[in-house]
Amino acid sequence: MRIEIRFAGFGGQGIIKSGIMTAMAACIYGGKHAVQTQSYGPESRGGACKSEVVISYSEIDFPKITEPDILVLMSQHAYNEYAEDVKKGGTIILDPDMIPNEKKLEGVKIFRVPATRIAEELGRTIVANVVMLGALTAITGVVDKEALKEAIKANVPKGTEELNLKAFERGYEYGKKLVEG
Amino acid sequence: MRIEIRFAGFGGQGIIKSGIMTAMAACIYGGKHAVQTQSYGPESRGGACKSEVVISYSEIDFPKITEPDILVLMSQHAYNEYAEDVKKGGTIILDPDMIPNEKKLEGVKIFRVPATRIAEELGRTIVANVVMLGALTAITGVVDKEALKEAIKANVPKGTEELNLKAFERGYEYGKKLVEG
Amino acid sequence: MAGAFEHPFAVYLRAAMIPHIWCSGCGNGVILNAFIHALDELRMDLDKFVVVSGIGCIGRTAGYTNVDSFHTTHGRAIPFATGVKLAKPELEVVVISGDGDLFAIGGNHFIHAARRNIGIKVICANNFNYGMTGGQVGPTTPLEALTTTTPYGNVEHPFNLVHLATASGATYVARWTTLHVRMLTMSIKKLLQRKGFSFIEVVSPCPEIYGRRNNMRTGLEMMEWFRKASVIANFSDPAKAEITPEKIVVGEFVDIEKPTYEQLLYGKIAKIVKKE
Amino acid sequence: MAGAFEHPFAVYLRAAMIPHIWCSGCGNGVILNAFIHALDELRMDLDKFVVVSGIGCIGRTAGYTNVDSFHTTHGRAIPFATGVKLAKPELEVVVISGDGDLFAIGGNHFIHAARRNIGIKVICANNFNYGMTGGQVGPTTPLEALTTTTPYGNVEHPFNLVHLATASGATYVARWTTLHVRMLTMSIKKLLQRKGFSFIEVVSPCPEIYGRRNNMRTGLEMMEWFRKASVIANFSDPAKAEITPEKIVVGEFVDIEKPTYEQLLYGKIAKIVKKE
Amino acid sequence: MGGDKAVLTGVHFMSGDIACAEGAIAAGCRFFAGYPITPATEIAEHMAARMPEVGGIYIQMEDEIASIAAVIGASYAGLKAMTATSGPGFSLMQENIGLAVMTEAPCVIVDVMRGGPSTGQPTLPGQQDVMQVKWGSHGDYEIIALAPSSVQEMFDFTVEAFNLAETYRVPTFVMADEIVAHMWERVVIPPPENIRIVNRKKPSVSRDDYMPFMPDDDLVPPMACFGEGYRFHATGLTHDERGYPRTQDSEVQTRLVQRLCDKIRKNADKIVRVEEVMLDDADVVVVAYGIVARSALSAVRRAREQGVKAGLLRLITLWPFPGKHVAKAAEKAKAIIVPEMNCGQIVREVERAAKTTPAYHVPKLGENPHTPMEIFAAIRRHG
Amino acid sequence: MGGDKAVLTGVHFMSGDIACAEGAIAAGCRFFAGYPITPATEIAEHMAARMPEVGGIYIQMEDEIASIAAVIGASYAGLKAMTATSGPGFSLMQENIGLAVMTEAPCVIVDVMRGGPSTGQPTLPGQQDVMQVKWGSHGDYEIIALAPSSVQEMFDFTVEAFNLAETYRVPTFVMADEIVAHMWERVVIPPPENIRIVNRKKPSVSRDDYMPFMPDDDLVPPMACFGEGYRFHATGLTHDERGYPRTQDSEVQTRLVQRLCDKIRKNADKIVRVEEVMLDDADVVVVAYGIVARSALSAVRRAREQGVKAGLLRLITLWPFPGKHVAKAAEKAKAIIVPEMNCGQIVREVERAAKTTPAYHVPKLGENPHTPMEIFAAIRRHG
Amino acid sequence: MVANFLRAPMNEKKVLKLKAEIHILKDQCKGCGFCIHYCPKKVLEESDEINARGVHPPRVVDEKNCILCSFCTAVCPDFAIFVRGKQCMDGC
Amino acid sequence: MVANFLRAPMNEKKVLKLKAEIHILKDQCKGCGFCIHYCPKKVLEESDEINARGVHPPRVVDEKNCILCSFCTAVCPDFAIFVRGKQCMDGC
Ligand SMILES: Cc1ncc(C[n+]2csc(CCOP(=O)(O)OP(=O)(O)O)c2C)c(N)n1
Ligand SMILES: Cc1ncc(C[n+]2csc(CCOP(=O)(O)OP(=O)(O)O)c2C)c(N)n1
Ligand code: SF4
Ligand code: SF4
Ligand code: SF4
Ligand code: SF4
DSSP states (O other), X not given: OEEEEEEEEETTSOHHHHHHHHHHHHHTTTOSEEXXXXXXXXXXXXXXXXXXXXXXXXXXXXXXXXXXXXXXXXXXXXXXXXXXXXXXXXXXXXXXXXXXXOOOOSSOEEEEOOHHHHHHHTTOGGGHHHHHHHHHHHHXXXXXXXXXXXXXXXXXXXXXXXXXXXXXXXXXXXXXXXXHO | OEEEEEEEEETXXXXXXXXXXXXXXXXXXXXXEEEEEEEEXXXXXXXXXXXXXXXXXXXXXXXXXXXOSEEEEOSHHHHHHHGGGSOTTOEXXXXXXXXXXXXXXXXXXXXXXXXXXXXXXXXXXXXXXXXXXXXXXHHHOOSOHHHXXXXXXXXXXXXXXXXXHHHHHHHHHHHHHHHHO | OTTSSOOTTGGGBXXXXXXXXXXXXXXXXXXXXXXXXXXXXXXXXXXXXXXXEOSSSGGGHHHHBSSXXXXXXXXXXXXXXXXXXXXXXXXXXXXXXXXXXXXXXXXXXXXXXXXHTOSOEEEEXXXXXXXXXXXXXXXXXXXXXXXXXXXXXXXXXXXXXXXXXXXXXXXXXXXXXXXXHHHHHHHHHHHHHXXXXXXXXXXXXXXXXXXXXXXXXSHHHHHHHHHHHEEEOTTOOGGGOOBOSSOEEXXXXXEOXXXXXXXXXXXXXXXXXHHO | OTTSSOOTTGGGBOGGGOSOXXXXXXXXXXXXXXXXXXXXXXXXXXXXXXXXXXXXXXXXXXXXXXXXXXXXXXXXXXXXHHHHHHHOTXXXXXXXXXXXXXXXXXXXXXXXXXHHTOSXXXXXXXXXXXXXXXXXXXXXXXXXXXXXXXXXXXXSOOOOXXXXXXXXXXXXXXXXXXXXXXXXXXXXXXXHHOSSOEEEEEEOOOTTTTXXXXXXXXXXXXXXXHHHHEEEOTXXXXXXXXXXXXXXXXXXXXEOOOOOHHHHHHHHHHHHHHHO | OOHHHHOOOEEEEEEHHHHHHHHHHHHTEEEEXXXXXXXXXXXXXXXXXXXXXXXXXXXXXXXXXXXXXXXXXXXXXXXXXXXXEOHHHHHHHHHHHHHHHHTTOOEEEEEEEEEOSTTBEEEEEOOTTTTHHHHSSSSOOOOEEEOOOSHHHHHHHHHHHHHHHHHHTSEEEEEEEHHHHHOEEEEEEOOGGGSOOOOOOOOOSOTTXXXXXXXXXXXXXXXXXXXXXXXXXXXXXXXXXXXXXXXTOHHHHHHHHHHHHHHHHTTHHHHOOEEEESOTTOSEEEEEOHHHHHHHHHHHHHHHHTXXXXXXXXXXXXXXXXXXXXXXXXXXXXXXXEEESSSSSHHHHHHHHHTTSOXXXXXXXSSSOOOHHHHHHHHHHHO | OOHHHHOOOEEEEEEHHHHHHHHHHXXXXXXXXXXXXTTTHHHHHHHHHHGGGGTOEEEEOSSHHHHHHHHHHHHHTTOEEEEEEOHHHHHHHHHHHHHHHHTTOOEEEEEEEEEOSTTBEEEEEOOTTTTHHHXXXXXXXXXXXXXXXXXXXXXXXXXXXXXXXXXXXXXXXXXXXXXXXXXXXXXEEOXXXXXXXXXXXXXXXXXXXXXXXXXXXXXXXOOOOTTSSOOOEEESBOBXXXXXXXXXXXXXXXXXXXXXXXXXXXXXXXXXXXXXXXXXXXXXXXXXXXXXXXXHHHHHHHHHHTTOOEEEEEESEEESOOHHHHHHHHHHOSEEEEEESSSSSHHHHHHHHHTTSOEEEEEOOSSSOOOHHHHHHHHHHHO | OOOOOOOOOTTOOSSXXXXXXXXXXXXXXXXXXXXXXXXXXXXXXXXXXXXXXXXXXXXXXXXXXXXXXXXHHHHOTTSOEEEEEEEEETTO | OOOOOOOOOTTOOSSEXXXXXXXXXXXXXXXXOHHHHHOTTOOEEEOSOOOTTSSOOEEESOGGGOOOOOHHHHHOTXXXXXXXXXXXXXXX
16 A cells, blocks of 8 residues: 655645654554655745655655645645646645635545635644644544644644644544535 | 986976977977976975976877986986986986085996086076086087077076076086097 | 836846745845846946846846846856956946855855955845755854754854955945835945945845744844844944844945956056057 | 974974975075974973964975874865864864965955854965965965066955954954064964964065065065064054055054854853753 | 763654764764755754754854865864765865865765756755766775665664774765655664764874874774874875875875775775665666665566566665676676666766676656656666 | 967977967967966966967956856856866866856866875876866766877867867866976967867847757757847756756756757767777777877887787877777777776776776876886786 | 836926826735835735735725835835826826 | 073073073075074174085174074074073183
8 A cells, every 4th residue: 555645835834844744643653654755946935845745554665756646735836736646536635715726627536625714713824734634634544643643743843732733623623524524 | 219318406496497498409499309398396496306308300209208318417316316217328417516425327427517616607506507508418419509509598588698698608618628528 | 028017127027037036025125126226227238237146045136137147156156257247347247146155155256356356246135144045054143043053042253244345355335224225226326336346235134034033023023123223324434333133234334446457457458469 | 203403493393394395585484483482482282282284385384393283275274273173172273374375265264264263373474475386476466566477467456464354353363574573473372372263464575486576586685675664553453454565564453352163162062961 | 972862762753864964973973064055954954953962063164165174174183073065065075075085084975966967956856976976076086975765774874974984084975865865754763782883993003103194904094183192294295104295206196095095995895785686587687776776676576576587786885886796787687777867877887897788777857766667667678 | 359469370399288378369268267276377377478468368266166157257258268277176166167067158177187186296297087077066967078198289179179168068178187288399380270260159049039048959059148138047057948947847957957968978979089090900909098198109109019919099088988989999909908197097988888898907196107118018918 | 217216296386296106016915014014104004815925915095195205116025016106287 | 391592681690691502503504594684793694605405504703792682593494593592600
């Protein structure tokens, strides 16, 4: 089993951290093999940015993604660039507020999580990525919920653990609802 | 025919120029092939210094000296280093005032030309090398006298031509006397 | 090319390269704006105008200005510009680059170009750190400031750039902040009209990278610091032109005449060529 | 090793490397002499003493002094010394090198070490040109001087090294000529006793290479120029410390206290290590 | 000083750059001088945070030239020292890498390769400096260079690099790439007692007898350091065994430069490391290193699944080049495939060693290494 | 400007360094930026005296990095430009040589090789930078390098270097050595009309249509210069045909870097030059270049006199490497002898090309090149 | 000159007045707030709208207060705002 | 201290005087003339002798005039001259 996940958005949205936390959860707290790689441009903020995670039961040779099973998209640009890359039958989770223009995609499961809005409600837009992680966990089960919570605690700035866990839960609930319809 | 000449002394004695003038005389004004190479140390003045000339009727491949036919030596250090390199039957021209300690050498023609003293008499120690060139010409005939005079004129600082030609003549006469016994 | 957007300065910009890469609230855009403003007011001949930058956030400037332009390696804008200026002295050659580019890796070229009085013009965006590489300490970072490579506080004394430029021999030296857009534009106009090596330091907000770590999370907060701390002291002693949390001394510090390198050099050449 | 010759300073020298390579009348030997004199008077612990030089005639100094010594590449004496000093702050680290080495190719390292106030000591032999490579123009060559690469007269304005050092942040700055052997020795003693980045420029004759082309054929003639032109002006404005045919301003210019880089750094380290 | 904090024994999830920094600290590195550059900056940043905790020195110099010079200085002052950079900075370091070679200063230099030439693609990977690391400085010399393929190896090989540097008194290189450096993976840091640490040989003679460049039988001279009372001299000029300049002597030059080369060449069998996978009966041999070796392994496995007798020769040391291993593998093989993230570099060494067995280069530039499929296709094509 | 004084038609007795400077001036070089270093200093000194006479610029920069940067600047401003240095300075130039490659700035760089590594033996010769010239900068690239054997060739090859630089928009190197540079020999400077001069292609389109990095069929883009009204941009970053940075695009990187390599590789047959002496029936082939080729010629002649079928393949272009010529010579030969003033550099390329024909390296360091006898002995040994 | 940054002609007695035309290139704006904050007449404010870059560009509160100082134009890092003076009769 | 550059103890009342002992290491000398020229008491002059380096080293004209200022020692670039004060009774 090899699962490929791509997170994409723009610099400043915590895209890269999302990948790291997911991979770490799968690996350190989940006992699987996992690797995270990334790609970003010259802009310090606002540039296109992506983070790729491969999770597997066996050792991972090729660490990059060829055909993502899951896409987590947080900007229009990311959507335009990557939405069509997803594997047949794969999953796209996106923030509809950041992606006003969707095109028609066939054979793909699409979940719309207004992560930025939820994060704003929590008082810090910056945790939108963690909201997304919650939704990702609920929707795909690709990583264990508790494992991801551990990974979040290990990766966010001291003092913001609670806020982040709350964001995660909010995302998780939102995702749950979407799956359960 | 390939003739190898080595000039050696210390920095500031005009050793390198001597080689250039000799080679230039042989080549430009003498119609032969000639090449000059050099070697010197880190000292701007006073360091060991040598200048090598190869003269030939045919094109010169290897431009360095393996066994000099002629040595022109102007310091004790140069004498100690090189005197024994000379080809059997070869010629050494040296300045005895600069080389107080000579060892016994067999099968070599030795000519002692007090070039520095003669140059001092002419008022400029700096022309000792040109005195030596005069003696070299007279003793070995390896370059044509007029050719060397042309080379000297082309190479010494403007305004010093006369002094240098005088030095050359003095060396030439001294050498002549030595050969003619 | 112009008209891709309708700002009156659009013709001065390469539309395909805009939007620029700079963060929201970054001072680099303000500097570019002031620079173009000065070009515009002086009606410079853009066919005889060269912008050279090194590597860094502000180093992208060369790519944005719609004139002959070159984006050198990190730190080498000044010697490249020197080559251009000497080869074609009729060109106006302006270097726009960062404090890291010009004064860390490129410091030697700066002091030598100033010493020689090469007629190039240098505008430095001083944002107190290396923006492009994510906010490391640089030669202008204040003591005790936090950066990614001074997590326990900076132990390096920063340069006083106007003092250094003066001691190196620059003939025009000024410092402004990005809040002083009017003075800055006026100063850039002077810089472009001087003959000799001329230098303007622009204290500039880098909110995303520097500000964030030092309690100024937005460009506005940094601009407010500039507003509160700035003291204009024209032609005061460059040695005393400090930048501290409380005080940023700005103004013009040097404005003198001295024969340029290219004047002296072409003077010699003219004499020698004539002699032949 | 000592005793190969019987001068009282012989123990400070590596006998196998003497005689040095310097020309008759070269000031480098005078500087070495004054340096050893200062070491001797201060009874420095020679086991805790490092001399670092770059490339050039004076750069051979490291090889002559009988202490731990390193002869770096051209221009890199200061960053090498920085590595030594930070790694073992208990060592006294002195850089002795040329104006070309320290201020042409190495200029950037100088201004940054001064800025950081690294506790290394720098002595620069300023002989107005590159001696080792046969006398090319350098950053200290006077305007209009003749060198092998300025056959029509120099068009580059020279640095004022004491001004540059001051503007860069040096805490001790002095200039002497090789004729001022007493003051120079006293000054080197001070330099060795200061904590911060300290700098002495020694104006020094290079008769064979520089003097010859500029109407001073011997060391004596150059020393006579120094004698006639020198004006001692202690703690005068470094900006005005000129070197012209008529006037050589010498003296001490700066002598201040400021925490050194290694004090600040080791201070931080001590706190952090303790915290654990 | 800082013993406990030095080796972070345990299981971690780290980026390659951080693992590299931790490897250095575990190996005993206590001096880091550098200048920020993508994608090596995080090594510096991590060192800046960690060095003070272990009583070590972090200094950010004014450029890369100063960084390597300071590293050599610290090495001579007795510390294990390192710097990290990427292509543009690596090019700037070349002159003083030569100084480290000539003065036999043990030190470690990490080059995190990005897309070149020139400023190129700062945030994308490359394997374009693998010839430069051998030939980038003027003059003849030999160095040691390792190529990690994983975050774990960023840790392990950095430790190893220090050991090799100290053993042979030679600058030793970790030739990483942007992917390996920025990638996050699991890293296991062993307890200190399980990490092999080598320290430079010290002189056993008195000051008067000490000759800083007199080699032992292994061609490596014991190394005194500044402040230890040996009062010795070192220079980048050609020097005799005492360290004194001998710029006119051909014999001294021959002896010195030949030894500097030979101490690596003659010890090459001890230094060289490769990983051999299914080579015994391989018709097609893939020679790969660094991040590409992972794709290659995948491709070789797939080929075997499909009945193609493919094997992988992974180069762990790029330099000294494992020529013998290539020659051996080439003997039995019909073809050699050399996928590299460049326009053809190590393939030249492979060709040299493989003699008549043809070597096919598979170039790749930009963001991604070769996919396993791309290498598999090449195996198919030439197998 | 200065037309009459530019070409000193006639017979001269000159040093190699002076001949090189005169060659540059004859080729149209009007900008020299440099930093003194033995044994290349005399080129700078001669340029300092001569440039003003022909209306050109001589500037001594603060170091070699600045020198090459200024040369690139002057080249972009439209002048033919050059610098000259030796090993230590050459190493420092590497980063910006990469910039010249990436921005396709025609320029000439003379490296007068001395004994290395590091400061080494400043006044003695070497051939130790011949791999560095190909691999010294980070990233993939190709350059052109010529190896003169005589003072006459110091003149001729410098002219040729400018022509190649202008033709291919690539930094072109004259790899001299201390002997050739300091040696005095006869030089014949032809009348201007007999000297072939090539100037860079200029754009034939308007400003709006001009794409500064859009190649013609020969893979070389026409070059506008600053101040000509094209208002174009150039960068050391990976860029598209307009010169705009494209740092995230793998395709642009592949297209650009591959073209930069291919414009030399695919034109190699036009660029490569060798001299072949008695190769037709040669059992033993000596491959040599630079000053050593003269000894080799002598040795080959001596061998023939003694009935040994020896031949000489002299490499005039070191890069692109004349691999085809070596391969052809190797086909018939029993052995190849490669005498070099280094510890084994070009011999590696020879081995690569010669496949199974064994190549024997004859190293030599210090003051003198191999004597003809030494090479002859090697011919005997392996012949 | 391409741009036309005229200061309000305070001392002209006659007829014409300059009316400000404030142009905001919304999608260019990165939302730094400089124009809003440093407008001497508080002519601008943050809008509710979210633009292509995910920020709230400025909007004009009351164009009439604008004194055409052009500070907003000059301080905008993104060339996203500029002001033109339109001649009109008093009171238009 | 290894060296022993004492100034003449002017203010010691008693007995002893310092007699100068000028040591010239002839073959070290490069003949720059600094010591001769800058000796305040003109104690030294150029000798006729030519040394190993081909120059005329200094020689002492009159040791008695030496005031032990050691300037010659300090200014010599080649460590070729040094002065020692030897204690002796007045008049020795
Ligand atoms: C030789 C080299 N070293 C390091 C770098 C990495 N680098 C790119 S930009 C930069 C710093 C830029 O800082 P500054 O000039 O202050 O500009 P800013 O980004 O802050 O505008 C560095 C270190 C490089 N490109 N080349
Ligand atoms: C990188 C490099 N460039 C150039 C040189 C050649 N070089 C050796 S010494 C020197 C100049 C020395 O001048 P300075 O420092 O003033 O010392 P001086 O010889 O005058 O005492 C130069 C340019 C070198 N060794 N290395
Ligand atoms: S990182 Fe700083 S300097 Fe760079 S664009 Fe962002 S705010 Fe500006
Ligand atoms: S060349 Fe000049 S600096 Fe060098 S040793 Fe001679 S006099 Fe001294
Ligand atoms: S022109 Fe002046 S007054 Fe008008 S909106 Fe802009 S800043 Fe405000
Ligand atoms: S100054 Fe420009 S970028 Fe900033 S808020 Fe105003 S319009 Fe937007």
